[in-house]
Structure formats: structure tokens, C-alpha cells
Amino acid sequence: MGVSELIFYILAATIIGNAVLAVTSRKIFRSAIYLLFSLIGIAGLYFYMNYEFIAAVQVVVYVGGIVVLIIFSIFLTHEAGNDMKKPSLLRAILAGLASLGAMALVLWTLQMECFMPSDAAAVEPSVNNIGRQMLSTTEHGYLLPFEVVSILLLAAMIGCIVIAIKTRQKA
Amino acid sequence: MGAGSLIMLFICGVAFAGGGIALSWVLAKSSPNTAKGEAYECGIPSTGTSWIQFNVGYYLFALIFLVFDVELVFMYPWAVVVKEVGMVALVEILIFMFILFMGLVYAWKKGALKWM
Numbered sequence: 001m002g003v004s005e006l007i008f009y010i011l012a013a014t015i016i017g018n019a020v021l022a023v024t025s026r027k028i029f030r031s032a033i034y035l036l037f038s039l040i041g042i043a044g045l046y047f048y049m050n051y052e053f054i055a056a057v058q059v060v061v062y063v064g065g066i067v068v069l070i071i072f073s074i075f076l077t078h079e080a081g082n083d084m085k086k087p088s089l090l091r092a093i094l095a096g097l098a099s100l101g102a103m104a105l106v107l108w109t110l111q112m113e114c115f116m117p118s119d120a121a122a123v124e125p126s127v128n129n130i131g132r133q134m135l136s137t138t139e140h141g142y143l144l145p146f147e148v149v150s151i152l153l154l155a156a157m158i159g160c161i162v163i164a165i166k167t168r169q170k171a
Numbered sequence: 172m173g174a175g176s177l178i179m180l181f182i183c184g185v186a187f188a189g190g191g192i193a194l195s196w197v198l199a200k201s202s203p204n205t206a207k208g209e210a211y212e213c214g215i216p217s218t219g220t221s222w223i224q225f226n227v228g229y230y231l232f233a234l235i236f237l238v239f240d241v242e243l244v245f246m247y248p249w250a251v252v253v254k255e256v257g258m259v260a261l262v263e264i265l266i267f268m269f270i271l272f273m274g275l276v277y278a279w280k281k282g283a284l285k286w287m
Contacts, residue, residue: 065240072233081222131248135260150270157274160234161283
């Protein structure tokens, strides 16, 4: 086993171990922290595959943003510090079946799809290439989607402000 | 800089942090004291638990933060190539930021940034 494979297995163990802990922990706050470590592990996996940009997005958005949001929403509840109730056996079995079914679906789709090797030259997924493509106005440029994203973000922000202010006035 | 040096760095990091903890555990005298267990050693003794319900205002701030967090994701590749692309890139990002700035103005006007 090479060193590169060793790093992969360390990353995989971090991701899976923390994911299992996040699901099985009966303290919801701890679950959020385990999820945080699991997401950091996934960012590590992206770095391992040389996808720098995706890895940076993973750290900035998921680790830095989404988990903070999850933690704040936990603190909004009354019972952040209490242990969660043990799920009933029926529920545990159904949830297990559902996740196994989802995994089977993903694996089945992957097996069914016949991936064709392409003759086109591989584009290096470097940040530089992504940036040039994003700002380009030529045929394969993504300038219009890039500008439209800002309007989408604006809409998301106005939406959350409208909803949050309404609940704040009620409270 | 191969993967081997990364593993070496990892081992050194664990040894550095773990060695300090282990050494202090061996060398330090143990004299437990209730005052040492307090959250703040000086000042007013804290009352109640730390598990209180947080103000909904935090959540609003986190949501607005998330929007600008995503904006940052788009500015990262822009910042890498801005020198190459030049003036066009500058105009493009100014339009992008202007639209999002409108969102900030809206939040400001609506009082979403005000602390209750």
C-alpha cells in the first residue's frame, strides 16, 4: 500500500467515522460538531484529488457557513443541552432500510451508466481556468450565469429577511 | 514534497501536541479546587446553565452571512484571473457586487442589521 493510498484511507476513515458518530450521538450539538469534522474530511478528499476550488468551496460554504447555521438553529430550540429520545425500533429499522435503499439506488445507477472514454483533452480544474471560463464572454463562457447568480443570491437574501422579520415581529 | 512529507508532518503534529499534554500530565502537581473549575476565575459567578435559547437575531445574521459567504466563493476565481482579463473582469465584478450591495441596503433599511 502506497503512501497516497494511506492518506486516502485516513481521510475515508475520518469521514465515515465522524458521519457515524453524527448519526448515533444522542446529543444534537455533538452531532453538529461531528458533521463539521466529516465535512472537513470531505474537503481533504477534494484536495487529495487536486480539486482545489471545490475544496475551498467546501471549507468556506459548508464548514464555515452551513454548520454555523445548523448550530444557530440548534441554539434556537429549547432542548439543545438535553439528550434526544431513543428512536423506536420500528423507526430505526425503517430509517436503516431507507438509507440502504438510497445507497442501492446510487450504486445501481452507477453500474447501469456506461461511461464512455472521451477523446477531448482534459481541462485542468485549476482555479485559474475556472476564473477565466467564468468571466469569459465567448461561446463557452459563463458570464451570464455568473451575473444571474448575483440576482439569485439577492432574492435569497430578501426572502430570508422578509420571513425572519415577520417572525421577529410576532415574537 | 511528496505524500511522505505530509505523513511526516502529521506525525510531528500529533507528537508535538500530544507530547506537551503528556509531559504536563506527568510533571504537574494535582491540586483540584472548585474555584479552578469555574468558567471565569475572576468576576461574577455565573448562574444557570449555558444551554439557553438563543435570540432569533443570531439566525438572521447567520443567514445574511451565508449569502455573502457564497459571494466570496465567486470572488475567489475572479481574484485569481483579474490581472489577466483586465478591465472587463473589473466591470463584471462591479455589476455582480452592485446587485448584492442592493441586498445589503435592503437589509439595512428593513432593520435586519439592528440588534434588539
